[in-house]
Structures are given as C-alpha cells and as structure tokens.
Amino acid sequence: MPFIPHTADDTSAMLDAIGVRTIDDLFDEIPAALRVDGLPGVPAGLSEAAITRLMRERAARNVPSICFLGAGAYEHHIPAAVWEIATRGEFYSAYTPYQAEASQGTLQLIYEYQSMLAGLTGLDVSNASLYDGATAFAEACLMAVRSARGARSRRVLVPRYVNPVWRKVARALLAGQNVELVELAASTGRTDLAALGALEGQDFAALCIPYPNFLGGFEPVDELTDWAHARGMLVIAACNPTALALLKPPGEWGTKGADIACGEGQPLGIPLGSGGPYFGFLACRQALVRQMPGRIVGGTVDVEGRPGFTLTLQAREQHIRRSKATSNICTNQGLMVTAATIYLSLLGSEGLRRVAAQCHANTRSLVGALTGLGGISAPFAPYFHEAVLTLPRPVAPVLGKLAAAGILGGYDLSADFPELGHGLLVCATELRTAEDIDAYRRALAGVLGVAVAA
C-alpha cells in the first residue's frame, strides 16, 4: 500500500482498540446515500518505476529550444547549490513557521530574504513574499488604496506598459472591491509626461510605474514620482529584481522615493518551470507596514535573552482579523523564497550587477544583429534586457517557423499593443551566447527570405 505503513496486525489491533470491525465502519456517520465504493474515474496505481518511465517520456516531448522569450519569465543561470539545498527535506516538508521554536531555520531565512529585498528595492521593509508578480501587483494596488488616507480614492493609475497579464489578473482580483485601474496612455515606448496634464483635478490613490516597462524601456521615474506625490498619490514601483542590481532603486526615485515596490521574483533562482511556481515580492516604506498583506518575520529575543525570529504583525492577517484582514492570503511561497535567498547570497551585489549588465549587453547585441534584416527596426531605446522589434510582416507565422527551427523568437505584441504594428518583444539574458544570437539571425533571415553575410 503506497505510503501507508500499517501491517495487517497493526490494523486489526487498532480496529479492536476503537471497537469497530472494519475500516469502512469508521465512515458510518456519512449518510448511506452519500457513500461511494470507489473512484472508477481514477486509473489504477503505478509503481515508482512505471510513473518514472511515463513522466520521462512526457518531459522528453518538450522540444529543447534557444530562448529569446521573456515577457515576464526569464531564463537565467541557476547555481546548482540553490535547488540542492532548497529541496532538503527540512525546508521542503516543513509548514508555515507557526511554532517559532521549531522553525528557526525557515524564519531566519525569511528575515534574510526580507533584508535582501528591502535592500534591492531601496525601501524599508519587505514581506515574506506573495504568489507571483501578477498577484503582488494586485495586492500592491489594494494596499495603496487602503493606505491613501487623504485621497480616499479607489482608483489606481496604471500605465499602458505595465505587463498586460498583470493588469488582467489585478482586474480579476480587485473586481469585488471596487478598485478601478485607470489606464495611462503611452505610445512612444514610455509614458508621455505631456499626457498627465489631462488628469489634473482627478483623484487617484496611487500611480504604478513599471521598471523597466513591459516593452523593456525606462519610464521617466523621477518626474512621475514627484508628479504623483505632489498630488497626494502613492507611488507603486513594479520592477524586475535583476535590473535593481544595476538601476537606481525605487526608494530613491524623485524627491521622496516610491512608497511600494512589487514584482515577479522568478529571475532570482527560480526555473521557468512551465509557468510556476514563482513568487511575488512586495516591499514598502516603514509607515505602510501595517497595510502590507502576507507573512512578515521579525527579530526578537527568547526568555533567556537570546536572539531569535518569529512571525510578527499577525493581527493584520486572516486568522485573527477574519473578514477585516488585509488579505485572505495564508502563506507565502516559502520554498521559492528559500531558493531566491540562496541565489542572492551566491550572486552577491557584484554578481547580480554583472548578470544584469550582461543581459543588457546581450540584448543590445541581439537587437544589433536583427535590425536591418529584411526591414526590421527597433523603434525604442534605451532598454534593459528586452526590446521591441518591428517586423515587416505578421509576427505569429514568423515565430512559428522559428520555433520549428528550435528558436523561441520572442513574444508577439500585436494582440496587446496593435498600435506597434508587427511588434515583437525579444530578450537575451546572460545565458545567450554570440553563437545563439547568430543562430537567431540566420534562422530569421531564412524565414524572411533575405540573405545574410557569413
């Protein structure tokens, strides 16, 4: 019997102790009309050898490719030590650290994580993580609405170049709470400051600023931050964590700095993994900490005065506040945060800065190699590690042919951003080599039917 240790003797002794004849008798409180005999819709059990064979065969059906696709998930080097340690049973099979004395490993790790994320974002505090970047963005909007006491507005200003899927997720999650996301128009690869004039006199709780934005470009973060603060709005930074090793952190934007930072933590040691699990990060200024959703770990001392760690500020949370909680979230993405903390420790600030710089340089090389090819242009610069290319013909068939040649050519922007024409979002992380980029160039030339120099 898989994962059940009982011998026949154990079982009969236990049934005797309870005073019933069979295990089925233990279900006698379920009304007979509701009882079923089994689960015919579930296939018979397999041995570990058989399921291994099955899963290997299915995994092998994934076609290995060279990845120039980003759009919210990025292929970075993950040091071998990260998952070797993160999947140790003591991390993998522990639960939320409610019994602090029996969970100091997880608690100290989360404290170290909070310190790293606060440091990366340039803000005072971080929570212990949320589900993913999209939900962290939604929670940041909610948090801003709760915190913006002066404004009393339930509207959040969201530039067009915030990840379109994040905007969809936020709409789904916020629909029940009458929080409105108002799109801030843009057409030039960054938010147009002149367009802000049309918003004068309207009341918003917060402005969200993507960093870099979904098209890889840089918003005028200082000007936007000061503009929003001057109008009593909070500023939410939606940022890529790798970029923060290289770029000015949200806490230093404008005169006063952003108030909240959120983002997708996947680039920090989490595999692409077919889409998850990832983790979302959320950091803020100290003054907003009681509006922050999710777990938070704090340092304290034990009865002997020795330092230790515990969950704190729990009165914000659902198990105490019930219908008045800051969120219904119960846990964080503990295992993912374990990996990210190990990753950030191994990379350090210099290592992470080099990763960021190499991503940027490789993307410049990629854009350089592809522009000019059959009329391809790059309309926007500068950019971080993703850039828009404009193709002379529809993107989807081109991507299909590239995929058949083993190249994931990027993200088709034409559905989300039709104003860009045949827009393609390309990405080259630190893992892409000159040979990879050349392979892309040759394959694309072949698809477009243009000749390339050797």
Added chain:
Amino acid sequence: MREPLIFDQGRPGRRAPSQAPGVAAPTDDLPAALIRRTPPPLPEVSELQVVRHFTRLSQLNFSIDTHFYPLGSCTMKYNPRASNKLAMLPGFLDRHPLEPEGHAQGFLECLFELQEMLKAVTGMSGVSLTPMAGAQGEFAGVAMIRAYHVARGDAGRTQIIVPDAAHGTNPATATMCGCDVVEIPTGPDGDVDVDALRKVVGPQTAGIMLTNPSTLGAFERRIAEIAAVVHGAGGLLYYDGANLNAILGRALPAAMGFDVVHINLHKTFSTPHGGGGPGAGIVAVTDRLEPFLPIPIVGRRDGQHDGQHDGQYCWLAEKDRPRSIGRLSGFMGNAGILLRAYVYMRLLGGEGMRRVSGFATLNANYLMKRLAAAGFTPAYPQRRASHEFIITLKDITRETGVTAMDFAKALLDKGFHAPTTYFPLLVPECLLIEPTESEARQDLDGFAQALIDIRDLALRDPAEVKRAPLTTPVRRLDDVRAAKQLDLTWQSRHPARPAGSHNQE
C-alpha cells in the same frame, strides 16, 4: 545552536565567482540618472559559506522528513520524493510558459489528466488548476458564485454564510469578493445549527462556505438538508476542501449538494508545504458554474480531423472562455506543484486514494480512543473522528494553569511537532490533532505517551512544563517585543552604516 546572519559572515570583496559573468559588461548607453549609485546590501560570501549556512538553517527546522507533524487541518503526510524528482525533469523545468503548445504536449497531457482525476474525486464536471493556494481557490469559488448570480440578473445576492467554526480565510475571502459575512453557530454535537441557517437565508444569500468534515473533525451529517435550505433560498454551496483527505473515495462533494469545491493539493495530494508554500488550490464546479472557471484551462482538440491537431492538448483562454472570472496568475498557477500532485495521484490510483481516507481515519480514531482512555477529553466524544479530532485541555488548565500552548511547547522537547492550537476558536484550550495515514501505529503510541507524560508533569510540577521548550534552538520568544520594536531587516539593525559598506567590520 545559533547560526549568524549570512550578512554577518561576509568580507568585502568575497564572492562566488563561478556563478556570474567573469567581466562586467558595459552599460554606458543607459541614462546616468538611472544607474544605481550604491550597491544593494547583499552578503559577500563564498559558495561554501552559502552552502554551509543554509544547510545549518535547514537543521533548525522541524519537518515531516524529520519529525511526526500532526498539525490539524494541514494534512502533513509524507511527501514522496518521486513527485519532486519527476516534476523537476528538465523537459518540464526548463520550459518557458509562453512556448508554443506544440512544444508542450507532454506537460499539457499531465495537466489534462489531472483535471480529469480531480473531476472524479469531487464528482464535479469542470476543473481549473490555476489557483495558487487554498485562499486563491476560495477566492475563485466565491467570485464564480458572485458571477453566476450577476449573470442571472440577481446581483443583490451579496451575503456569504460561514459557520463560526470556519477557518479565518473563509470570511476574509468573502470580503475580498465584495460580499458581507453572516456567521451561524454550531450545535453542541458539532454539526451546523440548521435552524439558525434557515433564519439567515433569503434573497440576499449568495451562498454558504462549508468544510466537510468540519474543522471540528466531524462529518456534517445534515449536509443534504443544509443544501436543500441554501438552494431553496437561491444560494449556492461552496466546499472548502481543507479536509478532503478524510473522505477521499468515500463521498463526493458534488453528491452532497455542493456547487463548487477547492482542493488543497498540498494537503490531500501531498505536494510539499515548503515552509509555507507554494501550494495549489484547484477549483472544481458543477455545470452551472462551469462557464465562470478561471483561465487558462487545458483542453483537448477532439474530432478535428485535420490530421494535424486531432487529440492535441491546448490552452483554453479568453477567447474560448468569455464568461470566465479571469486570470489569477501570470501564467499557469503553480505548474510544478500540479505535476507533483499528478505523480502522487498516479502512484496511488483510485484504490490507493480510498486507502488514504481509510487509514487517515483509522489513525485519528485510534489516537483519539487512546487519549480518551488515558483521561484526556475529546471535544466531541460522542462523534466519530474524521481524519482529525480535537482534545480540550480546559480542565487541566483550570487545575494546573498549564495551557494548550504549554503542551505544544513541551511536545517539541519530546521530538514531536505540536498539533494546531487554539483553532477552531470555539473550543477552549484545544489541540486539533491530524496524524495522517502515513504514520505508523508505533508513532501514534509514542505521541500519546508524550502527551500523557506532559500531563503527569503538569499535575506534579506545572512550572516545569511552562519552561518548555528547553531543547530547541531558541526558547519561547517575546512576541510583544517583536511587534512593538519592529526588527524586520538586517539593515534596520545597522542604521549608521552607509549602504554598500555593510560588511566592513
């Protein structure tokens, strides 16, 4: 047994050089105003220091792999290593979520079959795998109930009924969905007070959220009557699958009258708890809620005899599912967790699943009987335990001053993780104990003996029990100090040091 913070182990300039590019690429084209002036305060340590530090931290934890972990309502059963290893095969792990469907047929086939198996275990007709935790599954469920009423032009139904024994996420979720919460009491036998329910239902009722077996560790015997009352008033029934492990293969939520269910795959289907996530809180629904399921869903192109796509698996998203409540994650929920659950379910098979509920229930009833025989007080002695049960220590507390929390801490010294304490809120000084099916009789006996020994000590020398724990890396921590003198980052302990000079001792 203390491990210094990783930040305090570094030295300026120390690195793990094989993990990053060997040279710093130029960034001269970036706007100077956007360049970071001071590096973030990350540790400066070697690879061996990192490995040693996090290995040592892991050793400060209790976990299923090292300790009996009878945390009620959390189903801390053995997490098979095969699930982890097979979900981490490179073909799954290295796949970008936006890769073409044609590249991902093996992955999609696993998810499609997982959807089908989850329909079978719930009796429901539609499944969405995207919710990333139980709380998100709850959100999806209540949001679908709201969408259903709104689509019928019945938008005034905004009230969600919740029993007072419910987990705090139930009311918190209702609030997130823009609903009001009405609590109803539990009767003395642990079942919902159906008369009280009749009084609160009406044209304002959106639905009721129930856990069955309930958080009191007993099967809700009048569930059919409850369903009739709620449906009769025009409301829908939400099944919180926290305790599905208790009835797996024994009863189907759909047959009980539920319209929507969420299942915590990290409980019933043994994906890792990971120190508090990632989980997975899939939702399953009956026909009437099916159009509203969150996207994406995995579909199969059947009967399209174009010779190319027949039998191919595909994503169903916005254009296929226009009435969906929308997306709840950036891509496809916690995909790797879904694969782990898939592997576990295939290892068990239908018969294995029925054995899970059987032996989980056997273990709980055996342990309850043993503790009752030793003089402990079950909260509902007249009831059959489900896969978990409650004992109340209120008499011992009154007699000795030793509380449920003191018992919990004393158990740590005896090498057992504590049960859930002080939940559900309506039983005083309670321990909610869930042994799970993967523990052997001998471990249950050892746990029972530990509780007996602690009680005996409490009667003899209560102060000694209150000193516990003595053997853990730290002893009881000062929660008041943690909340009043907030210490949430390493930087906050070193305010005088400018950023970037953090390791210069």
Added chain:
Amino acid sequence: MSDVPRQLQYTKEHEWLRREDDGTVVVGITDHAQHQLGELVYVELPEAGRALKPGDAMAVVESTKAASDVYAPLAGTVTGVNPALASQPELVNTDPYGAGWLVRVRPADGGPAGGLLDASAYAALLDAAH
C-alpha cells in the same frame, strides 16, 4: 475584577466616555477590554477632523493575539487623539481611564447619544457575562 469608575459612561462594546468642561468627549476602552486583549502593541487612531457617526470603526487596538475595532459611541468630529500611544501603546493596559485615553470628540448637534450605560449598568453587564 475589572475597575469601573463611577463618573464615566460606557457602551456595550466596552468603550468609556468622559464629558469635559469644554464640551468635548474623551473616549477610551475599559479595563475589562484591555484585559481581554492582552498587552497592546499598536493603536491606530483617526486623523483629527474626521466626522464620525455612531458605530463607525474609528480606531483599532492590537495585541499580538487579537485586533479589535473601537467604535464611535456618538456622532461628532475628532478634535484630537492621544499622541503618547504611538510609542507607548501599553498605556492603554496600565492606565486605561487616564493616560491610555484614545480619542477626543466634539459631539455633533442634536443632543446626547442614546444607549450609553452608567457605571452600575456596565458592571452588571460584565457580571452577567461571567
């Protein structure tokens, strides 16, 4: 046994009120309430100038184990809050009727609020709950 000063008025939700000579009303939580909550770690207070209706959640008192709303016992405008609680929330525990006061309110026109209890009625309410 909880302390219930004679000269104050009370609500069923365990708030107390004291009418001042300048016409304002000072509000706090009772000794019984602070005892139930345990040591407070944080008090969230309204901003001055906020208009209150009876029953509005106007403050939150938080311990490590519980968080409780404090409801406005009367209509009026917040004219001040206790500044000491930002750094010493435990004053609510040590001196609930004095240094641990929460909010000062200028009552709206329209006469005294209804439904308030005198000290003996409030003490009887506490006795009945035991």
